[in-house]
Each structure stands twice: as C-alpha cells, then as structure tokens.
Amino acid sequence: MNAWMIGEMMQYEFMKTALVAGLILSVLCGVVGVYIVLNRIVFIGDGVAHAAFGGIGLGYLLGIDPFILAIVAAVLSAAGIGAVSRSKVSEDTAIGVFLAMGMALGVLLMSMSTGYSRDLFDYLFGNILAVSWIDVKIMIVLTVIITVLALALYKEFLILSFDPHYGEALGLPVNRLKMLLLCMVAFTVVMLIKIVGIIMVIAMLTIPAAISRQYLCDLKKIIALSIILGMIFVTSGLLISYTFDLPSGATTILIASAAFFASTAASQRNTSV
Amino acid sequence: MSAVSIEGLTVRLDGRVVLEDVWLEVGERDFLGLIGPNGGGKSTLLKAILGLVRPTSGRIMVFGMDPVAARPLVGYLPQHSIFDQRFPVRVLDVVLMGRYPRVGILRRYRTEDIEAARRSLDAVGMLELADREIGALSGGEQQRVFVARAIVSDPKLLLLDEPTAGVDVAQQGEFYDLLKHLNSRMAIIMVSHDLSAISAHVEKVACLNQRLYYHGSKELTEEDLVQAYGCPIVDIIAHGIPHRVLREHR
Numbered sequence: 001m002n003a004w005m006i007g008e009m010m011q012y013e014f015m016k017t018a019l020v021a022g023l024i025l026s027v028l029c030g031v032v033g034v035y036i037v038l039n040r041i042v043f044i045g046d047g048v049a050h051a052a053f054g055g056i057g058l059g060y061l062l063g064i065d066p067f068i069l070a071i072v073a074a075v076l077s078a079a080g081i082g083a084v085s086r087s088k089v090s091e092d093t094a095i096g097v098f099l100a101m102g103m104a105l106g107v108l109l110m111s112m113s114t115g116y117s118r119d120l121f122d123y124l125f126g127n128i129l130a131v132s133w134i135d136v137k138i139m140i141v142l143t144v145i146i147t148v149l150a151l152a153l154y155k156e157f158l159i160l161s162f163d164p165h166y167g168e169a170l171g172l173p174v175n176r177l178k179m180l181l182l183c184m185v186a187f188t189v190v191m192l193i194k195i196v197g198i199i200m201v202i203a204m205l206t207i208p209a210a211i212s213r214q215y216l217c218d219l220k221k222i223i224a225l226s227i228i229l230g231m232i233f234v235t236s237g238l239l240i241s242y243t244f245d246l247p248s249g250a251t252t253i254l255i256a257s258a259a260f261f262a263s264t265a266a267s268q269r270n271t272s273v
Numbered sequence: 274m275s276a277v278s279i280e281g282l283t284v285r286l287d288g289r290v291v292l293e294d295v296w297l298e299v300g301e302r303d304f305l306g307l308i309g310p311n312g313g314g315k316s317t318l319l320k321a322i323l324g325l326v327r328p329t330s331g332r333i334m335v336f337g338m339d340p341v342a343a344r345p346l347v348g349y350l351p352q353h354s355i356f357d358q359r360f361p362v363r364v365l366d367v368v369l370m371g372r373y374p375r376v377g378i379l380r381r382y383r384t385e386d387i388e389a390a391r392r393s394l395d396a397v398g399m400l401e402l403a404d405r406e407i408g409a410l411s412g413g414e415q416q417r418v419f420v421a422r423a424i425v426s427d428p429k430l431l432l433l434d435e436p437t438a439g440v441d442v443a444q445q446g447e448f449y450d451l452l453k454h455l456n457s458r459m460a461i462i463m464v465s466h467d468l469s470a471i472s473a474h475v476e477k478v479a480c481l482n483q484r485l486y487y488h489g490s491k492e493l494t495e496e497d498l499v500q501a502y503g504c505p506i507v508d509i510i511a512h513g514i515p516h517r518v519l520r521e522h523r
Contacts, residue, residue: 038360152379159370163356169323169349170373171341217361217406 009242018128018195018238018248021136025191026208026230028143031150032188033209033230034223035181038161042206044081044182047095049189049201051077051102056123056193057109066123067135067190074186077102082182086175126197126249128238139191146184157181158219195234196249204230207256214267233259274337276301276430276460277322282331284317291317295331295485301429304456306475307464313482315464316352319432322462323349336429345374348428348459350419352435358408364418365390365403371425393425394418397451413444417451424455431455433463437470449474 009015036045055073059066077098085091110120122130150157159167160177168174185205192201208226216222237252277299284292292314299305307315320326321333324340335343348371368390369382376382394400397417402410407418416436423431433452437445449470452461465471471478479487 038357040357155369155373155376155382156378158362158366159373162360162362162367162370163351166349166351166370167373168325169320169344169351170370171344172373173378213359213361218363219361222361 005243006239009239014129014131015238015242017131017133017136019235021131021139022128022195022234022238022252023231024136024139024143025195025204026234027227028139028146028188028191029204029230030208030223030225030227031147032184033205034212034219034226035150035157035161036185036205037209037213038219039181041182041185042202043092043095044078045185045189045205046202047081047099047102048074048078048182048186049193049198050099052186052190052193053106053123053198054102054104054109055106057106060113060119061109067194070190070193071187073102074190075183078182078186079179082179122197123193124197124199125247126193126195126200128195128234128248128252131194135194142187142191146187149180149184153177153180154220196253200249200253203253203256204233207260208233211260211263214263229256229259274301275299275334276303276336277462278334278337279322280332282318282321282333283329284314284321284326285329286317286326290483292321292481293483295481297479297485297487299430299460299462301460302456304452304461304476305463306471306478307462307481308466308468308471308478309481311466315481316434318481318485319349319434319462319464322430322432323347345426346429348423348426348431350416350423350431350433350436352438352464356407360408362407363403364394364399364405364407364410367407367418368393368422368425371422375426389425389427390421393421396424396455397421411441411444412439413441413448416440416448420451420455424459429459431459431461433461435464435466437465437467445470 010019036042052070052074054077055069055071056066058064058073059069062069081091081094081098084094084097106123156167156172156177159170159172160174160181164174164178188205189201192204196204208229209222211229212222212225216225233252233256237255238248240246240255241248241251275298277297279295279297282292282295282297283290295318307318309315317326321328322335322340324344333340336346365387369386371393372382372386372389376386391400391403394403397420399414399417399421402414402418407415410418416439420433420436423433436452437448440448452463453474455461463471463475477487479485
C-alpha cells in the first residue's frame with residue numbers, strides 16, 4: 001500500500017465519501033464511546049443497535065428512508081431500556097428483550113417487502129461504500145450537536161459516570177442526564193450501522209475507548225486518543241478492504257480487535273514488571 | 274435554630290414501613306452518632322434529610338427550610354461507594370464535584386471553585402495528592418478525599434454514611450480527629466455500626482430501628498438498646514459494646 005494507491009483510491013467519489021464519513025464518525029465514537037465504557041452501558045449500546053433494525057424494516061415496508069425510522073426505533077428503545085430498568089426488571093433483561101424484539105420486527109417487516117436479502121447483509125455487516133453525501137451531511141450535523149452537548153455537560157457527565165448516587169444528592173438531574181446520554185448513544189449507533197453494521201457497532205464504540213484508557217488517566221485525553229484511534233482504524237480498514245477486495249466493516253473491526261489485544265497484552269506486561 | 278428538626282416522620286418504601294414516627298432535633302454544633310441494625314432505616318433517614326426520600330407523613334426541616342432548598346447547606350458522604358477503582362479522574366476533580374450545587378448546570382468551575390477544592394483538600398491533609406488518580410489512593414485516603422468533597426461547599430451540616438468502612442484501624446483515629454475538628458464549624462450526623470468508635474468519639478447517640486431511640490446524650494440505657502436492636506443486651510455487650518456507652522447498671 002502506498003501513496004500512489006491512496007491517490008488512485010481517492011479518484012473514486014464513493015471512496016472519498018466513505019473516508020470522510022469514517023473520519024467524522026471516529027469523532028462521534030471517541031466522544032460517546034468513552035462515556036459508554038465509563039458508565040458501563042456497553043450492552044445498552046448493543047441492544048439499541050439491534051433494536052434499530054426494527055425501524056429499518058419498517059422503513060423498507062413503508063418506503064421511507066430506513067435510517068430515519070432506525071433513529072426513531074433506537075431512541076425509543078434506549079428510552080424504553082432506561083425506563084424499564086428503573087422498574088423492577090433488571091437492565092440486562094430489558095436489553096435482551098428490546099434487542100431480540102427489534103431484530104425480529106426488522107426481519108419480519110423486511111421479509112414482507114421485496115428484494116431485501118442483499119440490503120439485509122449491508123445493515124448487519126455495514127457497507128461504508130454505500131454512504132451518500134447526504135448521509136455525510138447528517139453525520140456532520142449530529143456529530144457537532146453531540147460533541148457540543150458532551151463538552152457543555154462535561155462536568156455533569158463526569159459526576160454521572162463516577163458516582164450517580166452522589167450526583168443525585170447534589171441535585172444533579174441524574175435521570176434526565178442518563179436519558180440524554182442514551183439518546184446520544186442511540187444517534188451514534190444508527191450512524192455507525194452505515195459503516196460497520198448492526199452486529200459490529202459495539203466494537204467501534206468500545207475498542208478505541210478501552211485502548212485509550214489503558215494508557216491515560218485524564219478523561220479529555222482519553223477522548224482525544226479514542227478519536228485518533230478510531231480514525232486510524234477506519235482509514236486502515238478502508239485501505240485494506242479496497243486493496244484486497246474485502247468487506248470494509250469486518251476489516252475495520254478486525255484491525256481494531258487486533259489493536260485491542262496487542263494493547264492489552266502490552267499493558268499487562270507493563271503492570272506485571 | 275436547629276440544623277435538623279424532624280417531627281413525626283414516617284417513610285414507606287415499596288409498601289414497607291422503613292421509618293416510623295421519628296422525632297429528632299439536631300443542634301448547630303451537635304455531633305450525632307446514628308446506630309442501629311442493618312435495614313433499620315439509617316441510610317433512609319439521611320436521604321430524607323437530603324430530600325432524596327420524601328416523607329410519607331411528618332415533617333423535616335433543615336435549617337428551617339425544606340430539605341431540597343437546604344441542600345446547598347448540606348455536605349454528604351455516601352456509604353462507601355463501589356466506584357470503579359480505575360475510573361480516570363484526579364483527586365482535585367473528585368473534590369470539585371462537591372461544588373456542583375453552587376456552580377449549577379452548564380456552567381464551568383471557576384478559579385474560586387478550584388481554590389475552594391484545594392483549601393478543602395488541605396483541611397483533610399490531602400492537598401499533596403491533588404493531582405493523583407483517585408484509584409491510586411488507599412481506602413483511608415480516598416475517604417478523606419470524599420470528606421473534602423463533602424465540605425468543599427462550606428456546609429453547615431455534614432451527613433456521613435458509614436465513613437470508616439474501608440478505612441484501616443490505624444487511620445481511623447486520625448479520621449475521627451478530623452471530624453471533631455470539622456465539628457467546630459458544622460453539625461455532623463454520622464451513621465455507623467462501629468459502636469466502640471461511636472462511644473469514644475461522638476457527643477450524642479441515637480439508635481434507629483424503624484423508630485428512633487434518642488436521649489440527647491450517649492448514655493443509652495439497656496432498655497434503649499434492647500428496643501433498638503430487638504435482641505437481648507447480653508448479646509450486644511458480647512459483641513463488644515463498651516460499658517461507658519451505658520448508664521450505670523442498676
């Protein structure tokens with residue numbers, strides 16, 4: 001792989017779009033992923049990604065842009081998981097129910113419309129090459145909104161992540177903040193489905209944050225490094241998948257996973273010495 | 274004015290009576306130890322004083338105000354929180370969290386907040402560790418940091434829920450000295466089940482087991498303890514309650 005090849009690759013409009021989309025989403029992954037890891041809501045993110053599939057199926061059936069309804073389904077399921085887990089049902093049970101129900105709905109609704117099988121593959125495993133400029137514009141707007149929110153509420157999210165019970169005693173609107181965080185997760189997850197697919201969304205959200213945390217102890221620096229790592233994974237995933245004609249989503253995730261294991265092994269060795 | 278004034282407080286949670294007809298007055302320089310069996314309602318009483326749990330009936334006033342309105346005057350150290358020991362946050366940032374009620378939502382901490390946090394850390398002898406990661410500190414040091422967080426907004430009332438849990442015995446003496454020092458500036462209510470420590474360091478003791486058995490001094494009678502704990506006094510003495518807690522045996 002060399003500069004010539006990158007130059008050649010960038011002559012294709014769809015490759016340019018894909019790269020820009022990947023770089024923007026790396027920012028979103030870094031910001032939201034760190035809070036997901038710190039709040040231990042990794043599986044809420046996963047449940048929301050799968051539940052979003054119900055919206056995609058409905059979009060197909062009704063002929064509406066599937067991603068608009070995916071966002072609706074993701075936000076509703078995030079709110080649903082949040083609300084149910086405040087009752088006597090435990091959070092992981094709520095996640096399990098929403099996850100399976102969303103997938104089942106999606107499969108059912110998609111099977112009722114025609115020509116679903118190829119697209120189904122894209123939704124499950126992602127296809128960054130199918131991203132359009134309109135998608136990129138939506139991603140930019142959402143990334144700006146979510147990043148501004150995360151910065152403006154940095155001190156509140158820090159208290160929420162560190163010690164929510166204490167936050168409540170301080171008069172912090174803990175439940176509303178948690179709902180806001182879940183909505184941020186929902187929007188991020190739906191955007192990510194475009195590039196890595198429903199099944200692998202969670203890896204993109206957690207791996208950069210998990211690696212950064214192994215080396216840094218300052219939250220802002222962790223977010224910054226997660227963004228950079230996300231950009232490296234997306235770019236190299238795209239290059240390798242282009243060069244060897246491999247599925248881009250899976251390639252990106254395998255690179256990220258390899259980096260995670262290498263980093264974990266390295267940091268284990270450091271601590272044991 | 275009383276720091277806390279509770280009149281006939283009853284709290285039901287999920288249909289269960291947790292606190293029943295509790296009456297309590299805490300003066301502005303009182304140091305009250307709150308003991309009682311597990312599930313006796315100690316933490317619930319603290320939460321009611323913070324306005325986190327609403328009374329089913331009865332009334333709570335904190336400095337003559339509704340508990341929610343009085344929150345800026347109250348510092349709180351929750352029961353040894355099982356926070357992630359690898360959570361990436363510096364000691365100073367943990368203490369700053371206690372300034373939230375003064376700073377408010379969407380506003381940044383100012384220089385005066387950071388100065389208050391440093392003063393607060395200095396007061397608990399932890400200023401040197403301000404830039405360390407919280408997880409790198411010992412249990413006793415962490416507890417001091419959480420006290421610093423509780424007093425960083427200059428409260429007039431300090432609520433401590435099991436503050437010595439996770440603090441090794443060697444550090445406990447210093448910890449109580451610190452509390453005694455703080456007591457010259459604020460009222461303190463401390464939940465604990467360490468009866469010997471309570472008797473050695475605390476001015477007044479109340480027993481809570483759904484109902485409150487309070488006598489305005491640490492001279493509890495055998496009957497008080499039997500009522501509060503619902504078990505024979507022999508048992509309690511056998512578990513190490515020092516005699517000085519008890520009035521003269523008759």
